[in-house]
Amino acid sequence: MPTILRKGIAAAQGRPIGRLGWLRGALGALIGIALAGVVTKLLAEGSAPWLVAPIGASAVLVFAVPASPLAQPWSVLGGNMISAAIGLALGHAIGAPWLAASLAVGLAIAVMTLARCLHPPGGACALLCALGVKTSGWTFAVLLMPFLPNVVLLILAGWAYNTLTGHPWPHRPHPAPALPPGTWAGTYEPADLDAVLESWDEVLDVDREDLDALFREVEQRVLTRWKAGGQ
Numbered sequence: 001m002p003t004i005l006r007k008g009i010a011a012a013q014g015r016p017i018g019r020l021g022w023l024r025g026a027l028g029a030l031i032g033i034a035l036a037g038v039v040t041k042l043l044a045e046g047s048a049p050w051l052v053a054p055i056g057a058s059a060v061l062v063f064a065v066p067a068s069p070l071a072q073p074w075s076v077l078g079g080n081m082i083s084a085a086i087g088l089a090l091g092h093a094i095g096a097p098w099l100a101a102s103l104a105v106g107l108a109i110a111v112m113t114l115a116r117c118l119h120p121p122g123g124a125c126a127l128l129c130a131l132g133v134k135t136s137g138w139t140f141a142v143l144l145m146p147f148l149p150n151v152v153l154l155i156l157a158g159w160a161y162n163t164l165t166g167h168p169w170p171h172r173p174h175p176a177p178a179l180p181p182g183t184w185a186g187t188y189e190p191a192d193l194d195a196v197l198e199s200w201d202e203v204l205d206v207d208r209e210d211l212d213a214l215f216r217e218v219e220q221r222v223l224t225r226w227k228a229g230g231q
Contacts (some may be wrong), residue, residue, distance in 0.1 A: 015095070024063075024165055028158070028162070029056075029062075029064070032059050032158060033056065033154075035153050035154075035157045036055060036149070036157070037051045037150075037154040039153055040146045040150055045145075050145075051203045052146055053124065053128065054080060054121040055150045056118060062076060062155075062169075065160070065205075067206075067210065069206070070205060071119075072171060073158070073170055074117050075118070076119060077117070079120075079121065081151060082111055082115060083108035084121045084125040084126065084128075084147050086129075087101075087104040087127065090130050091104070091130040091133025100130040105123045108122050127159050150219030172208055174209075188215075193215070194208075
């Protein structure tokens with residue numbers, strides 16, 4: 001991630017309150033995990049597990065960085081559930097736990113990428129389920145309890161909490177500002193941005209549309225300063 005983005009995120013999260021303050025994210029995660037845990041526990045039978053660890057990592061993304069492409073609802077749902085299914089399938093198909101877990105994480109990354117639902121906690125789901133087959137005798141039933149209610153409830157909590165705290169979720173890219181014609185500001189084309197991203201050959205954890213809006217807003221501020229004679 002570019003240095004300017006890292007500094008901007010750090011500055012925002014360093015504040016306790018605000019749209020991305022750490023207190024806001026912490027309270028959201030608390031509510032999301034509590035909702036997922038309590039409701040799933042009520043639905044679970046006997047000693048069945050009612051909360052899985054990867055959901056905690058999902059909560060960090062959903063509530064602390066809700067604009068991230070990795071934190072969107074389809075990424076949370078598809079990334080966790082697809083990866084868990086892959087882990088279970090390989091755990092049952094391969095006798096060596098280390099090999100099943102390794103293949104599960106690698107295959108989960110590939111499938112999540114192709115399905116456009118890349119989600120880091122998905123790797124943990126694949127690993128957990130591949131090992132759970134051997135250590136706890138997990139079957140595909142764990143997809144329905146506790147994985148599915150955990151994930152769905154976290155998504156519902158994320159949608160309600162983020163929206164109520166001024167950060168609509170799923171994330172909508174910021175609109176690029178209209179820049180005055182006849183100046184140097186805004187003279188680059190979207191194809192220029194695409195070409196730079198292509199040349200970097202990196203996966204940036206930010207929407208392309210957000211990058212475009214960010215750059216144009218920066219140009220607008222610089223242009224305003226120039227016009228005021230502060231260049």
